[in-house]
Amino acid sequence: xDNGKNRKYTEAPIKILLAKPAxxxxxxxxxxxxxxxxxxxxxxxxxGLLPTPxxxxxxxxNEDVDVIALSLLNGAHMTAFRNVMEILKKRGINDIxxxxxGIIPDEDKPxxxxxxxxxxxxxxxxxxxxxxHVKKRAMEIRKLRENEY
Amino acid sequence: xxxxxxxxxxxxxxxxSIARSISLIExxxxxxxxxxxxxxYRYGNAKIIGITGPPGVGKSTLIGNLAPMLEDHGKVSVxxxxxxxxxxxxxxxxxxIRMQAALTRRGIYMRSVSNRLYNGGLSEYTWDITKxxxxxxxxxxxxxxxxxxxxxxxxxxxxxxxxxxxAPGLGDEIQAIKSGMMEIGDIFVINKTDREGSYLAxxxxxxSLNMSNKLSTPVIGxxxxxxENYDEFVAHILxxxxxxxxxxxxxxxxxxxxxxxxxxxxKYIDSIEYNNGIxxxxxxxxxxxxxxNGLGKVRRTxxxxxxxxxxxxx
Numbered sequence: 001x002d003n004g005k006n007r008k009y010t011e012a013p014i015k016i017l018l019a020k021p022a023x024x025x026x027x028x029x030x031x032x033x034x035x036x037x038x039x040x041x042x043x044x045x046x047x048g049l050l051p052t053p054x055x056x057x058x059x060x061x062n063e064d065v066d067v068i069a070l071s072l073l074n075g076a077h078m079t080a081f082r083n084v085m086e087i088l089k090k091r092g093i094n095d096i097x098x099x100x101x102g103i104i105p106d107e108d109k110p111x112x113x114x115x116x117x118x119x120x121x122x123x124x125x126x127x128x129x130x131x132x133h134v135k136k137r138a139m140e141i142r143k144l145r146e147n148e149y
Numbered sequence: 150x151x152x153x154x155x156x157x158x159x160x161x162x163x164x165x166s167i168a169r170s171i172s173l174i175e176x177x178x179x180x181x182x183x184x185x186x187x188x189x190y191r192y193g194n195a196k197i198i199g200i201t202g203p204p205g206v207g208k209s210t211l212i213g214n215l216a217p218m219l220e221d222h223g224k225v226s227v228x229x230x231x232x233x234x235x236x237x238x239x240x241x242x243x244x245x246i247r248m249q250a251a252l253t254r255r256g257i258y259m260r261s262v263s264n265r266l267y268n269g270g271l272s273e274y275t276w277d278i279t280k281x282x283x284x285x286x287x288x289x290x291x292x293x294x295x296x297x298x299x300x301x302x303x304x305x306x307x308x309x310x311x312x313x314x315x316a317p318g319l320g321d322e323i324q325a326i327k328s329g330m331m332e333i334g335d336i337f338v339i340n341k342t343d344r345e346g347s348y349l350a351x352x353x354x355x356x357s358l359n360m361s362n363k364l365s366t367p368v369i370g371x372x373x374x375x376x377e378n379y380d381e382f383v384a385h386i387l388x389x390x391x392x393x394x395x396x397x398x399x400x401x402x403x404x405x406x407x408x409x410x411x412x413x414x415x416k417y418i419d420s421i422e423y424n425n426g427i428x429x430x431x432x433x434x435x436x437x438x439x440x441x442n443g444l445g446k447v448r449r450t451x452x453x454x455x456x457x458x459x460x461x462x463x
Contacts, residue, residue, distance in 0.1 A: 012176035013239060013263065038239035043263045048246040055253055059245065062258055064168035093165075148151075 014138040017065040019047035019056040022080035026073045033069070033101075036127045037134070053083040060096055066138040070117065072102045078111065085115045095144050097137035101130070152181070156188040162224075162286045164258055171260055174277045179412070186277055193283030195226075197290045198386060199308025201270060201330065204296025206316040207340040210373045212291055213248030218383050220255050223288025227252065227259040228278055232295045233266050240264075244293060258285070270294040270301030276405050279307060289386075299329040306404050309394045310386060312336045317346040321353065331357065335366065336385055342370040342377065414439070 016037055018030050027049060037044045047059055060068050070081050081100060088096065099119035100112055109120045119133050155173075158166020173181050200208050212227060219225045229244035240263035245252075252259050260282075264272040271294060272278075282290045294304050305311050313334035324331075337358070339350045347370055355368050367385050371378050418439065421427070430438075 012172075013265075015172075034241055038234060038241050039237045041237045041239045043233075043240045043242060045242045045245060045261065048249055051249070055249070058253065059249075061165055062168055062260060063242075063245075064165075064172045 014042045014067065014135065015045070015063065015065045016042050016067045016069055016134060016138075017045045017047060017056070017060050017063065018069050018071065019051055019059075020049070020071050021047075021051060021053045021056045021084055022072055022074065022076045023050060024072050024074045024076070025049055029073070030071055033071075033127075033130070036131060040131045040135075042134075053080060053087055056084055057087045057091065057093070061091075061093065065096060066141050067097045067099060067134055069134065070098065070100045070102075072104075075103065077102060077104055078108060081112060081117055082115060085117065095141055095148065097141045099134060099137060101125075152184045152188065156185060159189055159281055159285050160192060167258060167281060167285050168260065170281055171262070171278050174274050174281070175262065175265075175272075179409075182274070182277055186280055189281065189284035193280070193286070195279075195283040195287045195290045196386070196389070197279055197283075197292055197307065197309045199292050199294065199304040199311040200314060201294040201297050201301070201304045201311065201333075202314035202338075203298070203316075203319065206296075206314050206319075207373050208293050208296070208314050209244040209247035211314060211338070211340060211371065212244075212293055213251040214373055214376060214379055215383070216248065216257050216291060217251050217255050218379060219289050219291075219386070220257060222383075222387060224286055225255075225257050225289045225291065226282040226285065226287040227257060227291045227293070228275070228282060229259070229261045229293040230264050230270070230272050230275065230295050231261060233263045235266060238266070258282070258287075264295050268301075269303035270297040271303045271307065273408075275303075275307055276401065297330065299327060299331075302329060302333050305333040306397075306401055309397065310335045310389050312338055312386075314338045314340055315350065315354070316341045317344045317350045319350070324353075332361075335389065336382070337366065337368040338382065339368070339370045340373055342372045343374065 018034055020027070020030065030046065034044050034046055045059065045063055045065065047056055051059070056068065068084070070084060072080060077100065085098065088098070098117045100117040101119060101121040104112070104120050104122060112120050118137060119130065121130055155166050155170050159170055170185050174185060200212060202208055209229065212229070216225050216227055227248070229242075231240055231242045231244060233240040242261035242263065244261050245259060248259065260278070262272050262274075262278065267273045275292070279290050279292060292304070292308055294301065311333050313330060313336070315337065317339065337354050339347055339354070341347065351368055351370050358364070358366050358368065369378055369382050369385070371382060
């Protein structure tokens with residue numbers, strides 16, 4: 001939202017899927033994010049506990065989300081996030097943005113970026129930073145889709 | 150826009166095309182809605198099963214059990230509606246979590262949408278979305294409303310079969326004879342029969358239905374944890390014949406036509422701006438004039454009117 005302008009309710013809300021695609025039961029943080037995204041005017045889906053990467057992609061396709069937000073606190077991000085990206089690639093889906101977050105060491109971030117997972121926010125990141133990043137990625141995707149259909 | 154490719158995908162049952170066209174219908178306005186629906190309107194013949202009831206009675210969990218059982222009799226799709234926030238316009242679409250496991254196992258298509266602050270327990274585009282799901286080759290479309298109150302009865306105009314889901318402890322026999330939701334059910338379900346008071350709840354509803362001469366309306370007690378009595382529930386849904394629904398379907402169409410006309414006219418009426426002469430007319434005369442002169446003339450009539458007035462004064 002630009003400064004000095006009111007929010008337009010006619011705009012279609014951004015649709016985002018929050019998922020923890022591996023064995024990780026720490027869902028307090030993701031609930032905080034879900035509420036923050038809702039308060040930012042988005043339609044928020046949460047994939048529930050312990051979805052497989054296939055389930056995450058299935059859900060994202062069926063619901064036609066703009067953004068998948070992956071989160072892991074257990075250190076499996078290099079495997080699980082990559083799995084999700086590989087399934088997306090295999091199905092030829094390039095019009096869904098993927099952002100990441102969780103306990104991710106700085107050394108891993110360039111590799112994740114290279115896979116196409118942006119953001120990769122750690123603990124202590126202000127919610128507004130995350131929301132703005134998601135909005136930016138969603139707008140890119142919306143522009144891409146306009147050309148598609 | 151390549152709508153032909155999309156609608157071909159819908160008719161083939163391709164999940165990506167279905168999902169994308171639902172988004173287009175929700176987001177891209179009247180024109181693309183018309184384009185999509187006019188292409189697929191003649192296809193599909195599904196029973197539309199409406200699931201409604203107060204928040205927290207187990208609607209989503211019930212669908213998680215019901216959908217795989219119906220899948221044995223034909224293709225199933227699910228549409229679930231959740232409420233949007235009146236403050237931010239955002240929504241948490243949480244229905245999916247309750248049925249995720251069952252749906253993934255059988256590969257059932259499920260879509261959750263926000264009601265975008267539309268009243269009545271549905272979203273503005275519910276009819277269009279059910280039409281898409283029908284055209285995708287579904288034999289059953291399960292439609293879950295927002296957790297609804299006594300007056301959210303729009304579902305009865307869209308669904309072929311309306312199932313009202315209740316739970317024990319929601320109220321006494323006076324609640325059971327009230328108007329609104331208690332009148333629209335084709336099947337009544339008391340969920341959570343393991344809870345105390347479920348027998349009384351079934352009895353109260355049975356009695357109030359008997360009083361209004363609805364002896365044939367089933368009241369079923371379900372237990373969604375053990376799956377008790379679900380066979381009976383499914384049998385009742387299968388028993389209802391789609392042929393009996395032509396009149397209901399016409400009512401549905403009438404509703405969509407009315408809404409479309411309302412939306413179109415209100416845009417024009419909105420565009421009439423304040424001018425000197427406009428307060429002279431009472432609203433009924435004005436409305437009749439607008440109807441008589443047609444949409445195109447509305448603006449011209451009223452704006453030229455204002456010019457005359459201005460000249461007159463000048």
